Amino acid sequence: MMFHYRFRTAGRAGSSQHGRRHFGTSLPRYRSRERSKISEAFPACTPPSRLLVMNSRVRTEPLLGDFPLSIPGDSYSVVVLLQGYSEPQGTEGAQRADGSVTLLLPTTWKSQGARGEAPAGPDTQRALEQAASGPVLVDTGGPWARDALLAALAAHGVTPDAVTLVVGTHGHSDHVGSLGAFPRAALLVSHDFCLPGGLYLPHGLSEARPLRLGPGLEIWATPGHAGLGDVSVVLAGTSVGTVVVAGDVFEREHDGDTWRQLSEDPEAQERSRQRVLAAADVIVPGHGGPFRVFRGPGDPSAS
């Protein structure tokens, strides 16, 4: 089911075609990097309106640090638990791949036995806010990453039962492979929001209307890669500014035109990419490390 919305679509040719995926080499998931003092270099700031900057030059650079990468914030800290990757295997077009996994920890949350409010319905807004009152996981990676995911969560004092919300940016197997590891969490997979047990609640998410989950925390409709239902998580008020966990809107920092080959709707995805680039100070892509975004004529302080 894709619940509680209507898509307005023009007609289109629908048949998929076989195509080879072309990638450069991506960094392996667990490689340590030289530590940078993120919280000192990038003090928290309120992001200004981004709509005016879409025609400005955009520059990006990797966000460096040891993994798991941790970014403090006013309302939530962001932890990139597992870095996504995609690596060609052999010459026949095979790829070993997995999606990035990100944790949002409310600053008010205590790990010693305390669980956020159990989400309850049927008031959707209240249920969303309750779901985001505890640890929020954005994507889970594939099922093969389950043990690594649970270990990474445990290192941050988070048990599977403590997770109150799992957001699936889109329904591909390398992003929603371990939904079942969090049976007490509400789920927001693409546009489907449900409480534990499968009670689906209506909402009004659209490109024009984000969902508000908490202070500075929103869900944006960012269609294109897997179709119309893709979503991104947008968190303002961190030490690096606004962080956007963007699923496969961006494969990696430099994804050239390869993202188009993997896109169900390149036109919609281009629109999503522009919206994210206009708002984000840091983007967590689906198959690479997080990267910083600078808008303006090359001046970092312009962001």
Next chain:
Amino acid sequence: MMFHYRFRTAGRAGSSQHGRRHFGTSLPRYRSRERSKISEAFPACTPPSRLLVMNSRVRTEPLLGDFPLSIPGDSYSVVVLLQGYSEPQGTEGAQRADGSVTLLLPTTWKSQGARGEAPAGPDTQRALEQAASGPVLVDTGGPWARDALLAALAAHGVTPDAVTLVVGTHGHSDHVGSLGAFPRAALLVSHDFCLPGGLYLPHGLSEARPLRLGPGLEIWATPGHAGLGDVSVVLAGTSVGTVVVAGDVFEREHDGDTWRQLSEDPEAQERSRQRVLAAADVIVPGHGGPFRVFRGPGDPSAS
């Protein structure tokens, strides 16, 4: 990722809109029904070409029997382990819902400790056939259905480790919620095929070109509901003829126009529905019981 194909799409308006889902009451999942002697009433037959029948009148009726519903076949038996449902809850548009779960058991497979060939790459066709050499699960339901799913599998002598392939008809949370329960299985979720561990292999699946998994067993590209990537499982040579496990191509037997409200691409989904109706003798829909399809001027023997 949506791996190894290109979508050719015309431009379309991309914003989703909030809409209420309207449903009649669906039967609860585990309700017993009067037994019908399926294998005696519907001897196995080889389905003729269906392309000429698309303009003929199509009639449907429920396929009756005790759950889990079991259909013997030449190469595989089909067991509808869990029947999908969607039931309105209250007046605010909430729905309790879960997707159908179907098991395909190779007739040569023995449950006492025998496991099908472990899928290995990188030859995709060989890997697909190996993956289909053991128990094949089509969709998993939501994560809340995990215990019921494992119990239903156990009743058929299938342990989680014995499952060699999980097909996800599309990536919605009520269909792929328990991928992680089958860590030794290959996955085919929408158009993404990967071996256990996340080695994604290229293939040429398209609406014009199905994937062959085994004798009488195919994967069809049936786009529309969740976008371009939806798939269905088509099995010929059963005691009821050709069985199509269609995900949400059909919500249920009588889904009126409600399916359009839930469709990302109604035009593509209508095309998929017609293709399935032209081929199937039995359809397993996503949120209702399986139903028989009769083509021609009301004569069951015409199928």
